[in-house]
Amino acid sequence: MAPATGKLLFLGFLLLAAASSTPAAATTLTLHNLCPYPVWPLVTPNTGFPSISDNTGRLDGGGRGLVSLRFPPGFWAGRVVARTGCGSGSGGSAGAACETGASPPATVVQLAVHAEGRDLAAYSVSLVDGFNVPAVVSPQAVGGGQCPALGCAADLNAGCPRAQRVVGGRGDVVACRGPAGYFKERCPLTRTTPADVEPVPQRCFGPGELKVVFCQPAMVNAAAAGETTGRIRTVVADN
Numbered sequence: 001m002a003p004a005t006g007k008l009l010f011l012g013f014l015l016l017a018a019a020s021s022t023p024a025a026a027t028t029l030t031l032h033n034l035c036p037y038p039v040w041p042l043v044t045p046n047t048g049f050p051s052i053s054d055n056t057g058r059l060d061g062g063g064r065g066l067v068s069l070r071f072p073p074g075f076w077a078g079r080v081v082a083r084t085g086c087g088s089g090s091g092g093s094a095g096a097a098c099e100t101g102a103s104p105p106a107t108v109v110q111l112a113v114h115a116e117g118r119d120l121a122a123y124s125v126s127l128v129d130g131f132n133v134p135a136v137v138s139p140q141a142v143g144g145g146q147c148p149a150l151g152c153a154a155d156l157n158a159g160c161p162r163a164q165r166v167v168g169g170r171g172d173v174v175a176c177r178g179p180a181g182y183f184k185e186r187c188p189l190t191r192t193t194p195a196d197v198e199p200v201p202q203r204c205f206g207p208g209e210l211k212v213v214f215c216q217p218a219m220v221n222a223a224a225a226g227e228t229t230g231r232i233r234t235v236v237a238d239n
Contacts, residue, residue, distance in 0.1 A: 027113045027121060028209045030140075031080065033065035035215035039082040039133060042101060043069065046077040058086075059214075068209075071113050080109040082133040082214050085168060099168045105130020105175045107152065109137050109212050119143065119206045124198065125151035126191045127183040132157070132166075132175040136216040143206020150198055152187030153216045159186070189219065 029052070031041050038060050043053040052069045059065025085099025100106060108126040113119070123137045136151035157165075160176035168174035176182075180192040189198050 027071050027119060027207055029069045029071060029080075029111070030209055030211045031059060031065075031067050031069075031214075032063070032211065033059035033061055033082075033214045034063050034217070035061050035082075035133065037061045037084065038065065039084055039214055040086045040098060040101070041067070042081045042083055044079050044081075046079075049076050049078060052076070052078075075112070075114045077112040078110075080111065080135075080212055081106050082135065084132060084174060100132040100166065100175045105166060105177045106132045107135045109135050109151070111137070111210060113210065121147075121204045121207050121210060122202065123150060123204075123210060124191050125187075125189070127152065127156075127178075127180070127187065128191060128194060128196075130175060130177045131160075131183060134215050135212060136219060137210060137212045139204050139207035139209070140211050141206075141208030142204060145203045145205040146201045147204035147207060148189070148198075148200045148202060149219055150189045150200075150202070151216075151219070152183075152190050153219050154186045155215075156183060156186055 029043075033039050038058050040055075040058050041053070042055050043051075044055075045051055050072055052071060057067060059067065081101045083098040083101030086097070106129060108129060110124045110126055112122040114121075121139060123139075125135055125137060131152070134151075134153050134155055136149055136153055138149035139147040156176050157173040159182075160173055161179070161182065164177040164179065164182075165173045166175035166177065180196075183190065183192040184196070189200065191197065
């Protein structure tokens with residue numbers, strides 16, 4: 001990803017995690033593809049953290065593609081991107097060139113979890129480097145705190161300004177470079193600049209699962225219903 005995504009720190013998250021002491025089970029990362037096309041997830045750890053995926057799998061569209069990954073014990077931070085158009089035909093693989101997701105512009109899901117202490121999780125969806133696939137991240141089986149669903153359920157490629165469009169091999173718009181104002185107006189629960197935060201509070205303890213859904217039909221935020229004020233203070237990003 002571009003350097004714009006990569007200069008923020010996890011200081012707030014680390015301070016909260018260090019203050020926690022109640023044992024908790026490790027958190028699972030689930031990726032579910034509801035798009036009408038396949039995606040090839042790219043799960044990349046931040047510098048110094050272990051890989052949790054070999055990044056070769058394909059998630060078929062229409063809800064058929066589903067995979068669960070286990071976070072390692074202790075603290076882990078990284079990102080998830082949905083690559084599209086990898087290879088050719090139905091047998092395309094992530095080892096071949098992909099139309100989107102291998103480099104910007106791309107939707108970036110940013111995650112940080114601590115499987116020890118009270119299992120604090122922090123998460124966001126960044127459009128700082130552009131947009132390619134709708135993505136929403138939501139905690140499941142939470143243990144307490146404020147755990148809103150965050151991300152973008154809208155297809156921003158459809159209304160992307162002409163000068164910002166990335167056109168694929170079939171002539172359709174496969175990604176959008178911006179601008180940030182367009183992204184924020186359509187998807188306020190995302191981060192569109194390096195200094196941006198979502199307008200809802202987040203301090204999520206004990207999720208048994210962090211679920212990332214590609215092309216979710218709408219934002220679902222039952223865990224934080226009625227919460228419309230405050231700011232998320234924890235920043236999740238790396239280089």
